[in-house]
Amino acid sequence: MQGSSRAAAAASRDAFTGALAAGADRSRLAGELLAVVAVLDGNATLRRAVADASREGADKAALAERLFGGKVSAEALAVLKGVFGQRWSSERDLSDTIESYAVESVIASAEEGDRADTVEDQLFRFERIVAADAGLRAALTDESVPADKRSALVDSLLTGKVADETLLLVRQAVTAPRGRRFDHTIGHFLDIASTRRDQQTATVTSAVPLSDEERDRLAAGLSSIYGGKVHVNTVVDPRVLGGVKVEIGDELIDGTVIRKLDGARRAMGA
Incomplete structure (x- = not known):
């Protein structure tokens, strides 16, 4: 996102977090926001109207009321007015932001059920x-x-x-x-x-499946190294032979046997 869209996303987030704090049905909110994204994606004229930087924010918020008032929940309408009323660099940035709020609503629903x-x-x-x-x-x-x-x-x-x-x-x-x-x-x-969950994600590749205890221990170790919660996704690949390969962000920690063998082969050929 360019500067104005980043500012718009930050400003519109207050409406979204306010909807969640007000006790919005997370699943319903997600469905309504995704439906609006589909409407925007399918109507170029509407996209241009709601993302028109030359129109006043209050005018575009009123447009959200006219289009969706009575068709979505009060919480969803508040989010849409908050998004439409901002100044966006592009139409896609606006619809992407609504989609991101929908996905976050789904995750918030899962959090409620500890899932x-x-x-x-x-x-x-x-x-x-x-x-x-x-x-x-x-x-x-x-x-x-x-x-x-x-x-x-x-x-x-x-x-x-x-x-x-x-x-x-x-x-x-x-x-x-x-x-x-x-x-x-x-x-x-x-x-x-x-x-949303304020965490990093690590992808761990091993030759055999990790036990829950091994996965928890690895997550705890990575959390201590990176200074925050780390969620571990696991991949089983017999080609690594043994050890583990950890990818987190742009970093790669390769402790696999195949990596060590490759290193030995290179050393012998040097």
């Missing part, structure tokens, strides 16, 4: 499954297939097997990618979750 860690784990694992299966990836991401059929496929795969919040976010990523690849969309949703 936020579970939702993050499930999103990460499903994205890895899709990445490893070209046929499944094609079936989920082929936009020539009607969105309702792709949604039905998601439901058939995940209903009853994951948290409701996970299902909602995967369904959203599949049916409304908004020009992004599936893995990028899920990664974006996970970044929103990490920001």
Whole structure:
């Protein structure tokens, strides 16, 4: 985001946090905001109107009232007025911000049920499954297939097997990618979750699955190193042979056997 959009996002956030503090139904708020994003994405004239930097903020907030008053909850309307009333650098920045508030509402709903860690784990694992299966990836991401059929496929795969919040976010990523690849969309949703929960995320690759105790111990160790909560996602890859590889932010800590063997081979060839 450019400067004015960053300022707009910061200013509009008060309306969003106020809606959550007022006791908004998180799931309903998420659904309403995502529906508005779909409306904006499908109507270029409306997008231009709400993002028009030459219009007064009060005028654009009033537009939100005219368009959505009585059609969404009072909390959702307050968020939309807060977003529409700001000065945005681009139309996309405005709609992206509404989408981010919707995703954060889903994570807030999971937090209420103490499921936020579970939702993050499930999103990460499903994205890895899709990445490893070209046929499944094609079936989920082929936009020539009607969105309702792709949604039905998601439901058939995940209903009853994951948290409701996970299902909602995967369904959203599949049916409304908004020009992004599936893995990028899920990664974006996970970044929103990490920001909301004030944590960093580490991806740990090992030759065999880590036990819950090992994972907790690793998370605690990383938290002490990086000075804050660290959520650990795990990947099993027999090719590493042993040890673990940890990716966190832009850093890579590679303690795998294959890395050490590669180093030995290079040394012998030097």
